[in-house]
Structures are given as structure tokens and as C-alpha cells.
Amino acid sequence: MGEFRMPSLGADMEWGKLVQWLVKPGDRIRRGDIVATVETQKGLFDVEIFEEGIMGEPLVQAGQKVPVGTVLAMIHSEGTSGAAGIVTKAPPAVTARIEQQPLEAASMSPVPPAQPSVSAERVACSPSARRLAAELGVNIEEVRGTGPHGAIQRSDVEQAAQERKAARQPAPSAEPAAPAPSETRAAEALQQGMRQAIAAAMSRSNREIPHYYLEMEIDMSRPLRWLEGENLKRPIRERILPAALLLKAVANALRDVPELNGYWLDDRLQIKPELHIGFAVSLRQGGLITPAIHNVDKLSLNELMQAMGDLIERTRAGRLRSSEVTDTTITVTNLGDLGVKTVYGVIYPPQVALVAFGRIMERPWAESGMLGVRRCVSATLAADHRATDGRRGSQFLEALNRHLQSPEKL
Amino acid sequence: MRDDELKALIFAELKKVAPECDPAEVDPGENIREALDIDSYSFLKLLVGLCESTNIDIPEEDYEQVFTLGGMLRYLASHGA
Numbered sequence: 083m084g085e086f087r088m089p090s091l092g093a094d095m096e097w098g099k100l101v102q103w104l105v106k107p108g109d110r111i112r113r114g115d116i117v118a119t120v121e122t123q124k125g126l127f128d129v130e131i132f133e134e135g136i137m138g139e140p141l142v143q144a145g146q147k148v149p150v151g152t153v154l155a156m157i158h159s160e161g162t163s164g165a166a167g168i169v170t171k172a173p174p175a176v177t178a179r180i181e182q183q184p185l186e187a188a189s190m191s192p193v194p195p196a197q198p199s200v201s202a203e204r205v206a207c208s209p210s211a212r213r214l215a216a217e218l219g220v221n222i223e224e225v226r227g228t229g230p231h232g233a234i235q236r237s238d239v240e241q242a243a244q245e246r247k248a249a250r251q252p253a254p255s256a257e258p259a260a261p262a263p264s265e266t267r268a269a270e271a272l273q274q275g276m277r278q279a280i281a282a283a284m285s286r287s288n289r290e291i292p293h294y295y296l297e298m299e300i301d302m303s304r305p306l307r308w309l310e311g312e313n314l315k316r317p318i319r320e321r322i323l324p325a326a327l328l329l330k331a332v333a334n335a336l337r338d339v340p341e342l343n344g345y346w347l348d349d350r351l352q353i354k355p356e357l358h359i360g361f362a363v364s365l366r367q368g369g370l371i372t373p374a375i376h377n378v379d380k381l382s383l384n385e386l387m388q389a390m391g392d393l394i395e396r397t398r399a400g401r402l403r404s405s406e407v408t409d410t411t412i413t414v415t416n417l418g419d420l421g422v423k424t425v426y427g428v429i430y431p432p433q434v435a436l437v438a439f440g441r442i443m444e445r446p447w448a449e450s451g452m453l454g455v456r457r458c459v460s461a462t463l464a465a466d467h468r469a470t471d472g473r474r475g476s477q478f479l480e481a482l483n484r485h486l487q488s489p490e491k492l
Numbered sequence: 493m494r495d496d497e498l499k500a501l502i503f504a505e506l507k508k509v510a511p512e513c514d515p516a517e518v519d520p521g522e523n524i525r526e527a528l529d530i531d532s533y534s535f536l537k538l539l540v541g542l543c544e545s546t547n548i549d550i551p552e553e554d555y556e557q558v559f560t561l562g563g564m565l566r567y568l569a570s571h572g573a
Contacts, residue, residue: 310552310553313552314551314552314553317549318536318539318540318543318549318550319540319543321536321552323532323533323536324532325532325533364531366510366511366512366529367512390533391533394533419531419532420525420526420529420530420531421526
């Protein structure tokens with residue numbers, strides 16, 4: 083017997099609203115099936131399951147808002163009554179952070195973990211709030227929770243810390259505005275939620291991560307000439323964008339310098355073998371989401387281009403899958419696609435690096451005593467100094483350049 | 493295709509990639525990618541859409557000629573749209 087819990091779909095997600103069940107009790111479910119739709123501050127997500135078995139009765143109904151880690155349904159093993167069970171195991175692709183959350187939630191459970199009827203009460207405190215309390219030296223038992231079912235949220239911990247300092251300030255509400263009747267107001271609430279989610283993640287990043295930055299100017303003449311030759315042979319629908327080259331080169335460079343691909347958790351660097359690269363997609367209505375393209379190193383340029391297109395479309399349509407926002411191992415932003423020359427990124431915790439590209443543009447380029455004009459891109463690495471040092475970061479940028487200069491091998 | 497028909501077609505494709513925009517407000521000489529905040533992926537999507545409705549496959553080396561509304565109209569008209 084396994085438990086299907088509200089997943090954490092981002093560094094600072096505290097609650098999720100179960101919008102719809104997509105399976106019925108008794109349905110046979112397989113690893114990777116989409117079983118429910120969940121709404122968070124960043125929008126709607128299709129939530130996948132990483133177990134096999136028979137769907138049990140839902141413990142949380144459509145429309146209910148519950149903290150991360152809450153059991154949403156039990157999953158029964160096939161052909162048994164539940165005793166010889168499926169091992170409840172998070173997928174290898176999901177971050178260690180996610181794996182640890184249900185455990186934390188369960189460890190403070192006042193009741194034995196197998197009592198589904200009290201599942202909602204089991205999580206009295208979201209894991210991120212718990213961590214924050216430890217950081218700020220706040221006794222979690224003295225904090226009054228204002229989240230669903232009285233759960234303690236980060237804002238509650240912050241409030242308690244403020245009160246302790248006798249610098250009393252009104253608590254910022256972590257809850258987005260109540261659903262508004264009109265569509266415009268609903269969109270505004272989502273926008274506001276998105277802003278709050280970004281604010282929380284970025285504030286945490288700046289508070290916790292000692293960033294260092296390295297920059298390299300890369301001559302793109304050769305890779306772009308190669309790409310133009312390739313695209314000349316292709317109908318418009320099959321053309322490849324420079325962004326795909328950049329992403330693939332990042333993946334290859336990360337195989338050379340794996341220390342930048344992973345998480346800083348439990349005071350140590352946890353390198354991830356999978357290369358799930360988060361790709362910053364800006365939304366037309368404002369804000370951004372960085373869904374992951376899975377196993378970028380294993381995709382051909384064609385497959386990568388398809389995956390990018392599919393992901394951009396679904397991000398903008400609000401139909402991402404849960405795994406695409408939970409298992410990102412490093413983020414790449416191509417903000418310069420439209421404007422600026424150089425981008426200095428802010429790392430998404432618990433990741434340890436962010437690679438940013440500026441706009442590809444013509445620049446003066448000196449080489450072998452000659453001055454010429456080349457199409458260049460500025461590649462910037464923002465990295466966590468707890469996890470790596472500048473020397474490794476510099477080796478990464480050198481590897482990135484090397485891979486870009488052999489585009490036919492990408 | 494008449495000029496106004498072609499223009500309506502371009503506007504319709506632009507609305508698909510930038511739903512909140514009003515293409516009529518864009519100056520015909522202005523770079524539409526910058527004016528309407530269209531990234532390289534959406535620009536490619538726009539050209540794919542135009543290719544589907546006009547059968548004109550704009551090669552990459554000609555992209556520069558279709559960065560403005562005016563340029564796009566002239567290009568498509570002169571290529572048989």
C-alpha cells in the first residue's frame with residue numbers, strides 16, 4: 083500500500099488545491115500516469131504518480147486546499163489486500179527535497195501514519211516553514227499556524243520571529259486572494275500568487291546562497307554558420323533555434339563539470355546524475371516559470387527542439403506536469419533572446435547554479451593580432467560558493483565554449 | 493491576395509503568438525519582435541503560421557526582411573501571396 087501525497091511543485095510551495103481527480107477509485111494506475119490536477123500559486127499542474135497499483139478512495143476531495151505532504155489518496159497493491167505492499171518510493175527523478183518532505187511531515191505526526199481519516203491534520207507545519215524556524219531560532223511549538231487546518235507556514239514563522247524582536251509588523255498573507263467571481267479578478271489573483279511565489283523563492287535564494295558570478299564572451303560564428311547550413315536543408319517547421327544549441331552545449335559541459343548539476347541540501351552538495359535543465363519561460367501576462375526538459379544530454383538537437391516547443395506551449399497554456407517543476411537540477415535562462423547583452427541570474431534553491439545567456443549580437447573580436455566582427459553571446463554562470471569554487475565554474479564555461487565550437491557533435 | 497487581406501492574415505497570426513497585443517497599433521516600420529515582445533520561439537511560430545496560410549516558406553537568411561510589419565507585407569506580396 084502506498085500513499086499519494088500533495089507534491090511540492092516548487093521551492094516555496096506550501097499548499098495546493100486539488101482541482102480535479104482524473105482517476106476513479108478502483109482504477110489501475112501506472113507509474114507516470116496523470117492522476118489529478120492541482121492549483122498552486124503558479125497555476126494549474128497535471129500531477130503524475132510514481133507508483134503502480136489500484137487507486138483507493140480519495141481522502142481529499144476536489145476543491146480542497148491542503149498543505150504539501152498531505153495524503154491525497156491511498157494506492158493499493160494489485161491482487162493483495164494491501165499487506166504485501168508496493169514500496170512507497172519517490173521516483174529517482176524527483177528531488178531529494180521532495181523525498182524528504184513527506185518524511186518530515188510524517189515524523190511529527192501525532193498519530194500513526196496509516197490513519198487516512200486524519201491525514202489533513204498530520205501536517206501541522208510545512209517543511210520549508212520548519213527549516214525557516216530552525217534558521218531563525220523560533221520554537222515551532224510556539225508559532226500559531228494560519229494555513230489550512232491551522233498549518234504553520236513560512237509567513238507564520240517570520241511573524242513569530244518579528245514579534246520576538248519586538249518589531250511588530252503585520253504578517254504578509256501567504257494565501258492568495260480568495261477566488262474572485264470574475265475571470266479578470268481570478269487572473270489578477272493568480273498573478274499576485276505568482277509574484278509571491280517568485281518573491282519567496284528569490285528572497286530565500288539571496289538570503290541563503292552566497293552567489294559568485296563568472297562571465298565568458300563566446301564567439302558564435304562557427305556554431306551559427308553550422309546551424310544556418312542545417313536549417314537551409316529543413317522546412318520551416320523543422321528548423322532549430324540557437325537556444326537549442328546553447329541548451330545542449332550546457333548539458334554536455336555539465337557532464338564535464340557535474341558539480342554544478344544538483345542540490346545543496348543538508349549542508350552538502352548532492353550531485354545529480356540526471357540532467358533535467360530548467361528553462362526559463364516568460365509568460366505573456368507577466369512572471370515566469372522554469373519547467374525542466376528531462377535528460378537533455380540524451381536528446382538529439384531535433385528532439386530537444388521538439389521538447390522545448392512542447393514545453394513552451396504547455397507552460398503558456400498552463401498545462402505543465404508535476405515532474406517538470408519538481409526535478410529541475412539546474413536552470414538556464416535565455417533572457418537575452420530579446421534584449422540585454424549580459425544576464426546575472428539568481429539561483430533557484432536548492433539548485434546550485436544558473437546559466438544565463440545574453441543576446442547574440444555582433445561585436446568587435448580580436449584574434450591572432452587581427453580585429454574582426456563576430457556574432458557573440460555572453461554566457462554567465464551564477465553558482466553557489468558553498469558547493470563549488472570559481473575554478474570549477476571557470477572550467478564549466480570553458481567546456482561550454484568548447485562544445486559550442488563543435489556544433490556538429492552536439 | 494489583396495494587401496488588406498494579407499494584412500488581416502498577418503494580424504491574425506500575430507494575435508496567436510501575442511494574444512493581448514493590438515497589431516494595428518504597431519508602426520509598420522517598427523521591429524515587431526521588440527514592439528510586441530516576441531521571443532525567438534514565438535517568432536518562428538509566427539512564420540510557421542504564415543507558411544501554413546500562404547505556402548511561403550521564408551528561409552532563415554531572409555528573416556531580417558520580415559522583422560517589421562511593412563517588410564513582412566512586402567516580402568509575402570513579392571513572393572506570390
